[in-house]
Amino acid sequence: xxxxxxxxxxxxxxxxxxxxxxxxxxxxxxxxxxxxxxxxxxxxxxxxxxxxxxxxxxxxxxxxxxxxxxxxxxxxxxxxxxxxxxxxxxxxxxxxxxxxxxxxxxxxxxxxxxxxxxxxxxxxxxxxxxxxxxxxxxxxxxxxxxxxxxxxxxxxxxxxxxxxxxxxxxxxxxxxxxxxxxxxxxxxxxxxxxxxxxxxxxxxxxxxxxxxxxxxxxxxxxxxxxxxxxxxxxxxxxxxxxxxxxxxxxxxxxxxxxxxxxxxxxxxxxxxxxxxxxxxxxxxxxxxxxxxxxxxxxxxxxxxxxxxxxxxxxxxxxxxxxxxxxxxxxxxxxxxxxxxxxxxxxxxxxxxxxxxxxxxxxxxxxxxxxxxxxxxx
Ligand SMILES: Nc1ncnc2c1ncn2[C@@H]1O[C@H](COP(=O)(O)OP(=O)(O)O)[C@@H](O)[C@H]1O
Ligand SMILES: [Mg+2]
Numbered sequence: 591x592x593x594x595x596x597x598x599x600x601x602x603x604x605x606x607x608x609x610x611x612x613x614x615x616x617x618x619x620x621x622x623x624x625x626x627x628x629x630x631x632x633x634x635x636x637x638x639x640x641x642x643x644x645x646x647x648x649x650x651x652x653x654x655x656x657x658x659x660x661x662x663x664x665x666x667x668x669x670x671x672x673x674x675x676x677x678x679x680x681x682x683x684x685x686x687x688x689x690x691x692x693x694x695x696x697x698x699x700x701x702x703x704x705x706x707x708x709x710x711x712x713x714x715x716x717x718x719x720x721x722x723x724x725x726x727x728x729x730x731x732x733x734x735x736x737x738x739x740x741x742x743x744x745x746x747x748x749x750x751x752x753x754x755x756x757x758x759x760x761x762x763x764x765x766x767x768x769x770x771x772x773x774x775x776x777x778x779x780x781x782x783x784x785x786x787x788x789x790x791x792x793x794x795x796x797x798x799x800x801x802x803x804x805x806x807x808x809x810x811x812x813x814x815x816x817x818x819x820x821x822x823x824x825x826x827x828x829x830x831x832x833x834x835x836x837x838x839x840x841x842x843x844x845x846x847x848x849x850x851x852x853x854x855x856x857x858x859x860x861x862x863x864x865x866x867x868x869x870x871x872x873x874x875x876x877x878x879x880x881x882x883x884x885x886x887x888x889x890x891x892x893x894x895x896x897x898x899x900x901x902x903x904x905x906x907x908x909x910x911x912x913x914x915x916x917x918x919x920x921x922x923x924x925x926x927x928x929x930x931x932x933x934x935x936x937x938x939x940x941x942x943x944x945x946x947x948x949x950x951x952x953x954x955x956x957x958x959x960x961x962x963x964x965x966x967x
Contacts, residue, residue, distance in 0.1 A: 613709075616734050616757055622709065623716040623736075631657050636884045636927065651922050654882050658918035662706060664876050666907060667869045668856050669707040672696070675854055676711050676821075680786065683819045690813055693820040693851040697827040701908030701940070702856040704823050705740075705790055712736045715786055727783050734758070734782035737818075741794040747808060750795060751775050758782065772811075779816050787816065792824035813850060820851075828853065859905035867963045870900065873907075877914055883921050885928035893962070898931050900961040901951040902939055909939055 613619060631653040634642075642650060663669065676694065683691040696704055719735035727733050739753040751771035755763035758778040766774070779787070812820060824830075859873070860866040871892055878891035891899070891914075903909035916937040917929050926933055954961065 613738065614740060614753065614757060615759060616732075616737075617759075619712075619716075619734075619736065619738060619757075623713045628657065628660060630880075631882055633882050633886075634884060639884055639927075654922050655919060657880075657882060658915055658922070661877065661880050661914065662911060663703075663710050664873060666703065666873055668907070669703060669710065672707050672854060672856060673711050673714075675852075676708075679852055680715070680819050688817075690850060691817070691819050693809075693813060693822065694854060695827050695851050696821065696823045696854045696856070698825070698856040700825060701906045702858060703907045704856055706907075707856065708788060708790070708821065708823060709738075712738060712786065712788060719785065723783075727781070729781065731781045731783075734784050736786045736788065737779065737782075737784045738788040738790065740790040741792060743794055744796055745794050746796050750789075750808075754778065754787075772808075776815060779818060784816075784818055786821060787812070787818040788821045788823065790823045792822045793826060793830065794824075822851075859900070859907075861900060861905070861959065861961045864963060867961060870905070870961055871896065871963055873910075874899065877910075881914070881918055881929070883918065883927045883929070885926075887928070890929060895929060895931065895934070896961045897954045898934065901954055902934070913937060913939055 613622065631650065634650065639647065639650075679692060679694055685691075696708065698704055716736050720733060723733065725733055737754060737757050739750070739757060741750065741753070745753075748768035748771060751768055751774075752763055754775040755771055755778065758775075760774055760778055762770070762774045778784075809820070809822075812818075859870045861870055874892040874896060878886070878889075881891065899910060899913065902913055913934060914929075916939075917934050920933060920937060921927055921929055
C-alpha cells in the first residue's frame, strides 16, 4: 500500500509541469494531448491515516495536494454542449477544394471555463487525427492538427504572427517583418497539416483603434489562405465589433469576418429551473466523488453545501473549483478531513464572486431561491 502511495505524485507530475509557457510550444501541447490521466490517490479512513508512518503520511498528503489542485476537467453540461457544437462546425468544414472555412468565436466572461473546455476539445481532436492519419504527413513532416496561441496583454500583429512561429519552433521566428512572419506561419500550418487554429484571449490583440483594419484584414487573410478552422476565444468580442455590420469601411471589413463566424458562449450555472438545478447537482456530485478526505460522507458537497457553494461561486465554475481546491488543501493540512461551511468560510475566493455572494446568500436563506432539485422556486 505504502509504495503505491509514494509512486503516485511522481507519476502524476507530468501534467503539473504544463504551464502556459510550455503550452505555447507544440511539444508542450503534445504532452498535454498525450498525458495519461493522473493516478488517483487511494481513499484512506482515519484509522488508516493514523497507521501511516510520518514519511508515508507526508507522501500521501503530497499526492492529495496535487490531486485536489487538479480536479478537472469535469465534463460539465456547458463543456459537453460546447464540444458538440465544435465537432459540428469542425467536421462540416472538412470540405474539398478551396472553400473558405467557417470560423468560431467563443465569447464569454472570464472564469466560465473557456480555456479549459477548448483545451479538452483540442486534446480529443489531436488524438483523433493522429490516430486516423498518423504522426507524420505524406511529405514526412510532423503532423500538428492543432496550433494554439494564447495572447497576453496588448499584443500587436507582428507578435501575433510570431507566436504562431513560436508554437511550431520555426527557425525564422526571431527576425523579420510582420508579413514575413505571416508567410512563415502559413508554411508551418501547411506542412504540419494543421486543421484547427486556436487563438485564446483574443481581446488582448490591439484592436479597433489604430490597428482595427489591420486586425480584421488579417483574420480575413487567415480565413482565406490558411486551410484551418479558426477558433477565437475572448471576452467581449462582440462588443469589440467582431460581428458588427456597420457603416464605415472598417466596419464592413469586420462584418465580413463576422458573417463567416459562428458565435458560441459559455454560461454560468443557473438554478432558476429544475434542469438548471439538476446540472448544478450533477456537477457537485462529480466533484464530491473526486474529493479524497477521510471524513467525507455522501452528500457532503452535493446536499449539505449546495446552497452555500452556489452563493459563493454565483454559479461560476472557476470560483467553484477555486473554493473546492482551497477548501480541500485546508482540510488536509489542518487534519479536519471534511468540507463544511465553517471551514469554507475561512477560504478566500476571487473578488468577483464575493461581490455577488451576499445578495445571493440572502435570497437562498429567505427561501426565495433554492439550488437543489426537488426544491420549490
Ligand atoms: N470543466 C471544468 N472542470 C473543472 N475545473 C474547471 C472546468 N472548467 C474550468 N475549470 C476551472 O476554472 C478555472 C477557470 O477556467 P478557465 O478555463 O481558465 O476559464 P476562462 O478561460 O473562461 O477564463 C480553471 O482554473 C479551472 O481550474
Ligand atoms: Mg481563458
